[in-house]
Amino acid sequence: MLVLVIVLLEFLLEYVVARNYGLGVVFLTPLALLLADLAAPSPAGALVLDRALGSVLGIVIALGCALLVVHDHAAVRAERALAACTEAAEHAEHTLDNRLESSFPVVQTHLAAAVVELREADDAAAGELWPAEIDPTELAAAEQRAHLLLERFGRWR
Numbered sequence: 001m002l003v004l005v006i007v008l009l010e011f012l013l014e015y016v017v018a019r020n021y022g023l024g025v026v027f028l029t030p031l032a033l034l035l036a037d038l039a040a041p042s043p044a045g046a047l048v049l050d051r052a053l054g055s056v057l058g059i060v061i062a063l064g065c066a067l068l069v070v071h072d073h074a075a076v077r078a079e080r081a082l083a084a085c086t087e088a089a090e091h092a093e094h095t096l097d098n099r100l101e102s103s104f105p106v107v108q109t110h111l112a113a114a115v116v117e118l119r120e121a122d123d124a125a126a127g128e129l130w131p132a133e134i135d136p137t138e139l140a141a142a143e144q145r146a147h148l149l150l151e152r153f154g155r156w157r
Contacts, residue, residue, distance in 0.1 A: 002034060002037075002038060003038075005034060006031060006034050006035060006038065009027050009030055009031040009034070010031060012027045013027040013028055029051060032051065033047050033048065033051055066129055067129070072130070072132075074121070074124045074125040074127070074132065075125050075128065075130070075132030075133070075134075077121045077125065078118075078121040078122050078124070078132045078139075079132065079134060080121075081114070081117045081118040081120075081121035081122070082118060082121075082134060082138070082139060082142055084114050084117065084118075085111075085114040085115055085117070085142050085143070085146055086142050087114075088107075088110050088111045088113075088114035088115075088146070089111060089114075089142065089145050089146050089149055091107060091110070091111075092107050092108070092110075092111045092146075092149045092153070093149060095107045096149065096152055096153070096156075101156070104153060104156060108150065108153040111146055111149060111150060111153075112150060114146065115143060115146035115147065115150070118139070118142065118143055118146070119143065122134075122139055
């Protein structure tokens, strides 16, 4: 019966962990406890205590590493993406205002790529321990300006 429960927990873990790691841990903990009990039977209280201590130790080590190994790659990427999007928007506005239609496809593609990079960089920076020091209204304004310019390009077709 123990082996069947282990197989069921392993199946559920593999099925769920790819979609939601937090939910996967729900199946991982009892699986680890049952496997440990299968290898060397011991009182349930001792297994639970060992697992709890191991989890707390892992959390402390992970937090320590997160605080010690802080980098600003995502923040720098977001700042560069904001500058590139602003520059691409200025170039696009100049191209549209001067009706340089031969440049439209290249400028439009460059602007679209810049606004996508801005969104991705901002999303990445939002997940960092120390957030980027970018004014959210400035970022939203740059993104909105780029989208409005892309809409203007679309009307020229």
